[in-house]
Amino acid sequence: MNSVEIKNELNELLNGQNIRTQLSVPQLVERATARGEAVLTVEGALRAETGKYTGRSPKDKFIVEEASTKDQIDWGKVNQPISAEVFDNLYVKVVNFLKEQEEVFVFNGYAGADKESRIAIQVVNEFAWHNLFAHQLFIRPTAEELPTHLADFTIVSAPSFKADPAVDGTNSEAFIITSMEKKIILIGGTEYGGEMKKSIFGIMNHILPQKDIFPMHCSANVGEEGDVALFFGLSGTGKTTLSADADRKLIGDDEHGWSDNGVFNVEGGCYAKTINLSAENEPEIYNAIKFGAVLENVVVDEETRVCNYDDGSLTENTRVAYPIDYIDNIVLPSVAGHPNTIIFLTADAFGVLPPISKLTKEQAMYHFLSGFTSKLAGTERGVTEPEPVFSTCFGSPFLPLPATVYADMLGKKIDEYGAQVFLVNTGWTGGGYGVGSRMKLSYTRTMVRAAIDGKLNDVATVQDEVFGLHIPQHVEGVPTEVLNPRDAWADKAAYDAQAKQLADLFNANFQKFTNVSEEITSKGAPLVK
Incomplete structure (x- = not known):
């Protein structure tokens, strides 16, 4: 399939009667709970469980090997190549699967707080809670921006669709496949929300260097004098915790770009670990868990709906996603020197x-x-x-x-x-x-x-x-x-x-x-x- 055919398939899906576009936070919370996808906690946050996929699945992540990118990508165990034929076949199956669902949820937004270098993104979700996740983590458009929004990249996510490796050419039932040429990220078989977030970051890591902008897996904050600090590190090393400082304003907690203008946040939200979370040690994160926040795999009492952040029985990788303005000390827009x-x-x-x-x-x-x-x-x-x-x-x-x-x-x-x-x-x-x-x-x-x-x-x-x-x-x-x-x-x-x-x-x-x-x-x- 060429890019036009891919676009036509997507447009046919997006014009369906089951499409719910740009729903508000209350609407998405209502749909997620009514559909049995998630429950509300005592703080009003939405808690979902992601099944057996409680973290990223790197062995199931692929990039389509295409003529324009074949010599650019650092192919190997991290960037696994997959054929256009495999992508096209799965894409048609996933789109047809979504057409048959009672509801499909669409979010339009941006990646990159610097308007000179941002990309417009579209997220198409089988689950309402996934769409809320995208709404809170990516940059939300203003009312003036929305009518002219035209996606540069689209995520198509159908967690309930499971691949057959023998037929579909994947490594397992789960797949996260990016086509740089067709500008589609295809996700299936996994309910872990972080796959959407990190797929967009991978796109930015491909695009920004071409604009002479340094993409960075780091958190960032700024002091009263305009002094900027960056925190590099993998998940669990303290990026989110150390950058959420009451004495400094947060620029962002995970992904940034560094251009000739300075530093800018790629996202519009934060995705923090919650294992052993306490109000004493991490008050900014703790207080951000309220209505509109999305909790992943946090153990919740069925009757009281009280969260037990010390319980890692589902996974040690318990998470919360929330918009950046749930933290008091922030910079908006998320740019600095x-x-x-x-x-x-x-x-x-x-x-x-x-x-x-x-x-x-x-x-x-x-x-x-x-x-x-x-x-x-x-x-x-x-x-x-x-x-x-x-x-x-x-x-x-x-x-x-x-x-x-x-x-x-x-x-x-x-x-x-x-x-x-x-x-x-x-x-x-x-x-x-x-x-x-x-x-x-x-x-x-x-x-x-x-x-x-x-x-x-x-x-x-x-x-x-x-x-x-x-x-x-x-x-x-x-x-x-x-x-x-x-x-x-x-x-x-x-x-x-x-x-x-x-x-x-x-x-x-x-x-x-x-x-x-x-x-x-x-x-x-x-x-x-």
Whole structure:
């Protein structure tokens, strides 16, 4: 099928009597509860369960191999190719399936708060709660924008349609397939809302570099003086928690672009983890859970409808989606100037990286390309305890282009605007997973605030002997013994062995980058070879 035929099929669906377009939040809540898709909690939030798919399903994500993009995409395990024929056949099946449904829900909006570089998106959903999810997470059009809205990309989502791998050419019943040429994202077999969010981010990661805009998997906030901070890291490393600061205004919690004008949010909402959520530790997120918010897989008492955020029996990856204006301290529109501080967040399951360290430009490039963290329980299917991983650019599952494209853009931005870069370990201390303990959030907050306030720019440091990282010798409000990870271990020899093991993993992983400058590999890599 060509693009015209694809469009005609979509138009036929969208002109059907079962289409419900641009419903309001109350209308979508009513439809979701009436259809039995979800229930209301005592706070008025909508809670849905996503079945066996409680996280992203990376083995079921594909990009259509097409003439215009064949030589652009970084093909491999992350960006799996699939044929146009497979896409076309599934597309027709899904569209016909949706035509037969009693109701289908459509949201029209945008991705990108910067009007110069945003894309118009359309989300077509089998489920009302999925459409509410899209309404709250993407950028909602104004009444003036809506009549002229014309989608650049369309998500077509039918979770109840399950593929037959033997017939349909997929890996399982679930599929998330993007056609860059036909500008369609096709989702089926999975009810996890995050697939829609991340698919759009993948599109932006393909489009923005072509406009010389750096796409970033990070959260961002801004201080009263206009000082901007970025927080890079995978799910569970603290992006949302650390960027939701009562003393700073939130730009966005997960996905941004950095253009010549400054930083802008890709989304219009937040998608925060809720496991062990409390009003004391994360008040901004806790207070955002109210009418219009969408909870995923949070355990709720059937009678009282009270949420139990400590219960991970359905999944550790419990989530809440809410519009950004559910948080008080925000910037609207979600744009700001150029970053002063860049924070790389890692949850080190080895327990050997410093809780905070300063990075040279070369080290920043190296650690950005390495993207070391620990994959936390529940973020993806089958992950039950932390697994050390290297996720290039702190977001390899969402990067369709070669990693060096994004790394080169980061290096250029550091040169142009002189941002200070820090590596922050929100993982384990005093031992690895199962022996040590998770870094105290209060300490992490104190160190991050010191970095953002510029208090660590000229502080005395000691260089770590294994990784070459520059560890501040003093951070007000943080015990000195916490700053140097080796001091936190009772068994120093065990620390040395564990640190050497992690350094070996860093060095082995970096060998896959064959076109990185010698300056980065020599000045950024661990000292221990």
